[in-house]
Amino acid sequence: MKIALLGYGKMGQIIERFALERGHEVVLKISIDNTEDLTTSNLAKADVAIDFSAPDAALSNIYACFDANVPVVVGTTGWYGQLQEVKNECLSRNNSLLYGSNFSIGVNLFFHINKVMAKLMNDYPAYEVQVEEIHHTQKLDSPSGTAMTIAEGIIEQMDRKTEWVNELVGTQFDDIVKKDQLLIESLRIENVPGTHTVLYSSEVDEIELKHTAHNRAGFALGAVVAAEWLQNKQGFYNIADIFNFK
Numbered sequence: 001m002k003i004a005l006l007g008y009g010k011m012g013q014i015i016e017r018f019a020l021e022r023g024h025e026v027v028l029k030i031s032i033d034n035t036e037d038l039t040t041s042n043l044a045k046a047d048v049a050i051d052f053s054a055p056d057a058a059l060s061n062i063y064a065c066f067d068a069n070v071p072v073v074v075g076t077t078g079w080y081g082q083l084q085e086v087k088n089e090c091l092s093r094n095n096s097l098l099y100g101s102n103f104s105i106g107v108n109l110f111f112h113i114n115k116v117m118a119k120l121m122n123d124y125p126a127y128e129v130q131v132e133e134i135h136h137t138q139k140l141d142s143p144s145g146t147a148m149t150i151a152e153g154i155i156e157q158m159d160r161k162t163e164w165v166n167e168l169v170g171t172q173f174d175d176i177v178k179k180d181q182l183l184i185e186s187l188r189i190e191n192v193p194g195t196h197t198v199l200y201s202s203e204v205d206e207i208e209l210k211h212t213a214h215n216r217a218g219f220a221l222g223a224v225v226a227a228e229w230l231q232n233k234q235g236f237y238n239i240a241d242i243f244n245f246k
């Protein structure tokens, strides 16, 4: 498979390593220094593109892939406000896109367990719930995409929560979190690849669900596997479409 890497930073470089190990070829690498190489004709040389760039670059990269009719796997977070618009465009133009806030198997299992737990906790209002995410200090978006997926999983299952609010610790946060709101607390600490915790606490005890990424390898391998899966498909997909947890 010929792969175009849109974004060649921390993730792009590890993805390249896994892609080569799995017998693929990287035919295009785009970073901020060579965005002029992101042309339709260069993209069209690839069987699939993998975007791990930046929140403000994702949308134009996606549309460049649509123009070149190249399936695109999007790992970049921080653009989900435009998700519906991108979905409509993808489907109306018969393109292919798969996105995911987190491509690691561990986190996708965690997403599933999180929903099961929230469904159980729906019957136990004595427990208050909160989400915490910790990432490295270069991260541009907050909350993390993974924390948003976790929060949406809880809200889907739990009648007493209707929306999430985010506090980036160390910045001004004047909101009073209402009973029906789910707090996502974001912390930024040097060199942390990604830690997500769901905390249920009552007056008598606490239950914590926690996922800690030791490094970025799980995200990167998952992105290559997703690209292999998407290669000959048409449509708009999420990473959850690859897994079939019962």
Ligand SMILES: NC(=O)C1=CN([C@@H]2O[C@H](COP(=O)(O)OP(=O)(O)OC[C@H]3O[C@@H](n4cnc5c(N)ncnc54)[C@H](OP(=O)(O)O)[C@@H]3O)[C@@H](O)[C@H]2O)C=CC1
Binding pocket: 006, 007, 008, 009, 010, 011, 012, 030, 031, 032, 033, 035, 052, 053, 054, 055, 056, 057, 074, 075, 076, 077, 078, 100, 101, 102, 103, 104, 219
């Ligand atoms: N879904 C998942 O499983 C995961 C998602 N992510 C997400 O992936 C994204 C990238 O993460 P990471 O690799 O750590 O970030 P980095 O900052 O290390 O790398 C980003 C890359 O994108 C490039 N870039 C920036 N702007 C543009 C642009 N306009 N066009 C093309 N390339 C551009 C940067 O170029 P330059 O090097 O020149 O600055 C760099 O090569 C983030 O949104 C992050 O949240 C991260 C890990 C896992």
Ligand SMILES: O=C(O)C1=N[C@H](C(=O)O)C[C@H](O)C1
Binding pocket: 077, 101, 102, 135, 139, 143, 144, 145, 146, 147, 193, 194, 195
């Ligand atoms: O920026 C990162 O590093 C990560 N971003 C993703 C997110 O926003 O959830 C996934 C992972 O946690 C690492």
